[in-house]
Amino acid sequence: MEWPVTPGDYVVGDPNSPVAVVTLASDYRSLNLKNYAICGTCFTENFGIEKVIVNVLSNHRISCLLVCGKESDHFAGQSLLALAENGVSAFGGSRKIVGSEGVIPYLNEIPATSISRFLREIxxxxxxxxxxxxxxxxxxxxxxxxxxxxAPELSMPEIDEHSWKKYEKEVKQNVMSRIKKGQQ
Structure with missing residues (x-):
C-alpha cells in the first residue's frame, strides 16, 4: 500500500517517525520542522479530520498526532481535540464529534471502526x-x-466543493440553534 493514501496539503518526512503534525491553518512550510512522518494543514472539522485519520492510521509507525498552529475558521483543531476527548455520537444516523464547536462536525465518510481505532491507538x-x-x-x-x-487499508471518497451539501439540513439546524442560544 502506498502511503499517504489520500491527497491533501501536506509533506512527507520520515515515514518511520512516530509523529504526524497538523498545523491547522498555519503554513507548515514556514515552520521548517523535521523528524515527522507527515506534516500538513487541516482546515475543516469533517473531511479534513477524516483525511488526517485515514493518513495517520494507514502508517502503523505513527502513534502521536501533534495538533498545532493557528485555529481554522471551522474549528478543526478544537474538533480534533474534542474527538480525542469525547469521541463521536451516532445519534440520528450521523457520527458527530461530541463537543465540537464546528458547524459540520460529522465523520461519516470513513468507517466507524477507523474512528474507534484512531481513538484507541493515537x-x-x-x-x-x-x-x-x-x-x-x-x-x-x-x-x-x-x-x-x-495498518488498516483505508480509503477516502473524492471530496469536492459540493460534498458538504449532504449536511445542509444539519448545518441549518446547528446555525439556528446557535442563533437561539445567542438570543437568550
Missing amino acids: EVIDLVETTDPAVIQQAIDSCSGEERGE
Missing part, C-alpha cells in the same frame, strides 16, 4: 495556537511511540 497532543517552531519541534522530538499493529 495520542493527540494539544498545541493549538502554538506557532513557535522551537516549541513544536521540541514536542515532535519528545514523542516516542511504539509501532501499532498492522
Whole structure:
C-alpha cells in the first residue's frame, strides 16, 4: 500500500517517525520542522479530520498526532481535540464529534471502526495556537511511540466543493440553534 493514501496539503518526512503534525491553518512550510512522518494543514472539522485519520492510521509507525498552529475558521483543531476527548455520537444516523464547536462536525465518510481505532491507538497532543517552531519541534522530538499493529487499508471518497451539501439540513439546524442560544 502506498502511503499517504489520500491527497491533501501536506509533506512527507520520515515515514518511520512516530509523529504526524497538523498545523491547522498555519503554513507548515514556514515552520521548517523535521523528524515527522507527515506534516500538513487541516482546515475543516469533517473531511479534513477524516483525511488526517485515514493518513495517520494507514502508517502503523505513527502513534502521536501533534495538533498545532493557528485555529481554522471551522474549528478543526478544537474538533480534533474534542474527538480525542469525547469521541463521536451516532445519534440520528450521523457520527458527530461530541463537543465540537464546528458547524459540520460529522465523520461519516470513513468507517466507524477507523474512528474507534484512531481513538484507541493515537495520542493527540494539544498545541493549538502554538506557532513557535522551537516549541513544536521540541514536542515532535519528545514523542516516542511504539509501532501499532498492522495498518488498516483505508480509503477516502473524492471530496469536492459540493460534498458538504449532504449536511445542509444539519448545518441549518446547528446555525439556528446557535442563533437561539445567542438570543437568550
